[in-house]
Amino acid sequence: MVLLSKNTNNFKYINSKMKSPQVTIHDIAKILKISASTVSRALSDHPRISTDTKKKVKALAKKLGYQPNIVASNLRVGKTNTVGIVVPRINRNFFSNVIGGFEEVVSNAGYRMMITQTNETYNKEVENIKALINARVDGIIISLSAGTKAYNHFKLVQRNGIPLIFFDRATDKIESSKVVIDDLDGGYSAVNHLISQGCKKIAHFAGPEHLIIYSNRKKGYLNALKKRNIDIRDDYIVNDIITKDTGFDACRHLMGLKDKPDAIFAASDFSALGAMVYLKENGYKIPDDVALVGFANEPFTSLIEPGLTSVDQHSNEIGIEVAKLFLDEVKHTPASKICRDIIIKPDLIIRKSSRKKT
Amino acid sequence: MVLLSKNTNNFKYINSKMKSPQVTIHDIAKILKISASTVSRALSDHPRISTDTKKKVKALAKKLGYQPNIVASNLRVGKTNTVGIVVPRINRNFFSNVIGGFEEVVSNAGYRMMITQTNETYNKEVENIKALINARVDGIIISLSAGTKAYNHFKLVQRNGIPLIFFDRATDKIESSKVVIDDLDGGYSAVNHLISQGCKKIAHFAGPEHLIIYSNRKKGYLNALKKRNIDIRDDYIVNDIITKDTGFDACRHLMGLKDKPDAIFAASDFSALGAMVYLKENGYKIPDDVALVGFANEPFTSLIEPGLTSVDQHSNEIGIEVAKLFLDEVKHTPASKICRDIIIKPDLIIRKSSRKKT
């Protein structure tokens, strides 16, 4: 049984089974017969409060199980210590890894995360962004949805003075900090590796063109071919192939050509997997008949047989870098309009699916 | 250039590049020469406000890009429309799937999510719970960390009148709603299936005993053996084996026994995978020499060769059920102390690793 005296002439008996109203600094102040401001200052170790009252206040706060009402504090101070996160899907390995890395850093700095998903649609992205602005988050980090082709909602974010950081799927239509991986380099080294393994007819499963990450992977592919003086063949490039099913179909199409490719560089591990399934089902040898390289280094790539060579994106590290950038931006907000681009070098993880020589 | 008159005698010129202070209902009120309360009511379509003023207010609100300050609203109303989520790790497939399902339901009901991870430690769990209480979330949903063996922090949640729902990893030490899968049934049907395939010497990789989910899976294993009159052999049960590496080692140990098992039911897909790797490396045939069944139906189980038979937990559905339960509890809060247990039946997904007959 706890006894609270908020109105001195109106005691309330709180049964421990009832929802007890939260203890406030005013409750503590009343009991100790001091002012709420003193309680507030005592709790935050203000130098002008005597050690004696600090002790008393803290002791009572502990005894009553006082928990500061952050909402009230937020309103007054104008900060929420919360970061908004917008991703296409939470349960996608890459995104949850980035978020995991991000969380570890910002939570240690006292920030909490509010996570939303867009399901790859523009409408939900806009909706989420607005909700986060309303919630007065201290910053927003986002990876664009595939359906996003307009960017005005980000202007809204910036007009509200909220730091905005893109990661992975970014746009150059908005001036803001970004953390991306060097997809061009990733594509380049993947294809370069295939060439080194002796492949001469390398096909490519490209992703949706308007997402920079995919167009860069394709550029990397093209650059590598040029550099090594291999002709670029349009019929070896299949667009918008990033799922297992479309990868399967695209592979069948390629293997139906008169002049079959001897390697495929897929912009997605899943489409590479689809190709692998098709090839195995139809008696092609991997990597001897067709070598395969995917992109993203999904967990399954090391578990399937043969292991799928893939480009690792250091997703956890991306999260950490985004976090650092964010912490830096809120520190200087709103003074400097720093825009930094962090480009992370991916790593090619070579496995059996492309390793011809030992 | 936007012109705001907050103090009538102190105009502020806001350059569009500056961080513009957020528009409030007071700004709108001043401009329209009406009171802030009217603006507030107009915006929320209060019946006692004339259609005329509603129109004017809404028009101006739109023009000024007014965004309600939810923090202020939260403080006044005493709700935050936010759910706190505590999971061991965000980037674990199962959890991110549950969260994904959960999000879809609650976001449509106007709730946002605050997600925290414990990294399987008790301390971080307590810390996260306290932070969520401070943030005044409207509810907390949690899957226990492996390191949690004390439960007082949940009493704190309940004392604050915050609905609390456990999912997957729950405890019966706290009276509260839960959504779990029927692990016992899952274990039972996995082992029953192995017996039907002709296996007689079935080993088990169990998980940490103090997590109910694992002890139930083991019970299911034991029950199935009893029911089918197969002797239980202690040397076929290896405890605390849930990772790929420990699965590999445990499998080596089992295959070193004089009387080798002819099947393994692993409480985790990862330890089953470890076993599979060991068996393949050492020339054993799967499922003919040793049949394998895992648990969780991780994405990789369908991608590896042979496909790993596994128990699907309907993770997405768990999230949806938790969400429904949550929405129901906040609706009735704080009146009724409803405690419901939702038990979801898992599905055995049979693949090559255990299919002996065709």
Place this chain on the structure above:
DNA sequence: ACAACTTGTGCAATCGATTGAAATATTTTT
């Protein structure tokens, strides 16, 4: 002994939206 600090605490405004009750305006009724 008196000015000049230092130390410790309280007062009251503030953040922005919400809401019960009171006040004013408008329409209807008699």
Place this chain on the structure above:
DNA sequence: AAAAATATTTCAATCGATTGCACAAGTTGT
């Protein structure tokens, strides 16, 4: 045209913590 009923709007308090400023008591210096 006055009374009654209804429709709109405003007032003022509130949520709980924070903070500039004022004030009182105690110290130091000359």
